[in-house]
Amino acid sequence: MAAELLNVVGGTRVAGRRTFEKIDPVDGSLVAHVHEAGPDVVDAAVSAARAALDGPWGRAPVAERTALLRRIADRIEERFEDFAAAEVRDTGKPEHLARDLDVARAAANFRSFADTIASAGLDSFLTDLPTGRKALNYAVPKPLGVVAVIVPWNLPLLLLTWKVAPALACGNAVVVKPSEETPSTATLLAEVIAEAGAPAGVYNVVHGFGPDSAGEYLTTHRGIDGVTFTGESGTGSAIMRAVAPSVRPVSFELGGKNAAVVFADCDLGKTLDGLARSVFLNTGQVCLCTERVYVERSVFDEVANGLAERAAALRLGRPDDPATTTGPLISQQHRKKVQSYVDLAVTEGATVLTGGSVPDLGPELAGGSWIEPTVWTGLDNSARVVREEVFGPVAALIPFDTEEEAVRLANDTDYGLAAAVWTTDLERGHRVAQQMRVGMAWVNTWYLRDLRSPFGGVGLSGIGREGGLHSMHFYTEPTNVCVQL
Numbered sequence: 001m002a003a004e005l006l007n008v009v010g011g012t013r014v015a016g017r018r019t020f021e022k023i024d025p026v027d028g029s030l031v032a033h034v035h036e037a038g039p040d041v042v043d044a045a046v047s048a049a050r051a052a053l054d055g056p057w058g059r060a061p062v063a064e065r066t067a068l069l070r071r072i073a074d075r076i077e078e079r080f081e082d083f084a085a086a087e088v089r090d091t092g093k094p095e096h097l098a099r100d101l102d103v104a105r106a107a108a109n110f111r112s113f114a115d116t117i118a119s120a121g122l123d124s125f126l127t128d129l130p131t132g133r134k135a136l137n138y139a140v141p142k143p144l145g146v147v148a149v150i151v152p153w154n155l156p157l158l159l160l161t162w163k164v165a166p167a168l169a170c171g172n173a174v175v176v177k178p179s180e181e182t183p184s185t186a187t188l189l190a191e192v193i194a195e196a197g198a199p200a201g202v203y204n205v206v207h208g209f210g211p212d213s214a215g216e217y218l219t220t221h222r223g224i225d226g227v228t229f230t231g232e233s234g235t236g237s238a239i240m241r242a243v244a245p246s247v248r249p250v251s252f253e254l255g256g257k258n259a260a261v262v263f264a265d266c267d268l269g270k271t272l273d274g275l276a277r278s279v280f281l282n283t284g285q286v287c288l289c290t291e292r293v294y295v296e297r298s299v300f301d302e303v304a305n306g307l308a309e310r311a312a313a314l315r316l317g318r319p320d321d322p323a324t325t326t327g328p329l330i331s332q333q334h335r336k337k338v339q340s341y342v343d344l345a346v347t348e349g350a351t352v353l354t355g356g357s358v359p360d361l362g363p364e365l366a367g368g369s370w371i372e373p374t375v376w377t378g379l380d381n382s383a384r385v386v387r388e389e390v391f392g393p394v395a396a397l398i399p400f401d402t403e404e405e406a407v408r409l410a411n412d413t414d415y416g417l418a419a420a421v422w423t424t425d426l427e428r429g430h431r432v433a434q435q436m437r438v439g440m441a442w443v444n445t446w447y448l449r450d451l452r453s454p455f456g457g458v459g460l461s462g463i464g465r466e467g468g469l470h471s472m473h474f475y476t477e478p479t480n481v482c483v484q485l
């Protein structure tokens with residue numbers, strides 16, 4: 001039976017102005033009726049968050065906040081299977097992926113930011129004055145306030161907790177708007193955060209869409225003190241415009257058109273495995289996924305054929321089948337978008353090595369939003385499909401002749417999120433990685449995370465960095481105190 005998901009405001013479940021249907025991308029069946037928050041519900045959620053800040057939560061010492069974060073992490077693990085099941089229902093991703101990536105990271109996010117805040121020091125300077133006296137400057141971090149958290153559907157719980165954990169660690173209250181495609185785990189997290197002992201109003205959930213819906217009502221609300229957002233670059237621009245009149249800070253992690261650079265001296269087997277993971281993980285629906293692969297000409301055919309073989313070997317299927325490697329795209333709408341890019345690649349002159357069609361997975365899955373993993377060659381950086389983010393299981397392979405050319409081609413993009421360099425020459429690995437105009441560059445690996453390191457992008461890929469102390473900087477406002485000694 002389909003679930004009914006309500007908004008969560010000040011610890012209370014609140015109905016919306018109407019409901020919308022959440023559809024299972026595996027087979028097109030109904031997952032839930034979701035209550036869409038109108039302006040009144042969003043307003044109540046912002047007020048509940050403000051009231052929480054004005055209450056004991058606003059004065060909670062660091063030890064109390066870290067203890068809360070650790071209890072939330074424990075509780076996520078106690079309800080691990082509930083979270084995994086909810087994430088799988090919303091996204092259709094394989095169960096093992098939801099467990100190993102999404103839910104495991106959610107607990108890790110809370111623990112990591114508990115550690116960070118527990119050990120964070122103060123910025124302080126002893127200033128020499130011309131008189132020979134000194135002054136002590138120290139910056140007291142204070143919560144930013146009511147933080148609007150807006151997240152997408154690809155890694156719903158992982159990305160939500162990546163923002164909620166540091167926000168709470170720093171003493172903020174949040175109003176979160178999960179994607180309309182993935183409303184379940186954000187709602188479940190409200191239960192867990194309450195069970196862990198957070199005061200009512202510290203974590204609020206409003207459901208709905210972007211324009212003319214909960215997303216816009218939240219970002220234009222004068223009661224919020226900042227917005228943290230992950231999603232498409234165009235949405236980031238719309239949110240910037242929405243917050244501009246009230247001049248609120250934003251932290252944006254946006255799209256990518258990420259490059260891999262494969263040198264002839266790479267370890268071919270490991271590179272192909274790593275490359276395949278970087279293109280196809282989560283059906284290509286990770287902002288970090290590789291969509292452009294630049295390959296040194298002498299190994300081009302070997303790499304192209306090797307990647308195509310690995311793509312063809314992926315097993316599309318039901319999430320509960322342990323053999324399934326690859327789930328559906330999130331929705332029929334998104335499948336249309338990805339399919340239109342594959343069609344465009346052909347129109348632009350690509351040679352499709354594998355994939356390119358909607359697979360026939362039998363009548364049970366016919367209503368799902370499936371697409372074949374796709375690899376093509378024959379296009380250069382002038383093609384639209386090599387410039388625009390597809391956000392699906394697709395990659396374009398392009399040859400290069402020199403290291404300088406590889407760097408130039410990889411950096412020839414309006415985005416700047418992530419890159420991966422594959423070579424056994426580590427000196428070259430460092431050199432090339434450092435020249436990438438991106439927020440994150442990997443060498444001989446991909447999507448290997450240390451949660452303390454800066455995460456974010458340049459250009460169309462975002463504004464600011466989150467992770468470890470970088471998150472603390474966004475989620476706090478310092479007051480500098482200067483005392484003449």
Ligand SMILES: NC(=O)C1=CN([C@@H]2O[C@H](COP(=O)(O)OP(=O)(O)OC[C@H]3O[C@@H](n4cnc5c(N)ncnc54)[C@H](O)[C@@H]3O)[C@@H](O)[C@H]2O)C=CC1
Binds near residue numbers: 150152179
């Ligand atoms: N991290 C990334 O790079 C991601 C990129 N995408 C790309 O974005 C495309 C669209 O996917 P969506 O989930 O619809 O991404 P989106 O950026 O439109 O939505 C992300 C979140 O923002 C909200 N939102 C949308 N418009 C808004 C507005 N004007 N004001 C406030 N909130 C707003 C959505 O309801 C959702 O919660 C995908 O096809 C994909 O190409 C999607 C998800 C993640």
Ligand SMILES: O=C(O)/C=C/C=C(\O)C(=O)O
Binds near residue numbers: 155159230285
């Ligand atoms: O924090 C991570 O490990 C992953 C982040 C991925 C995204 O931001 C995305 O896919 O949008």
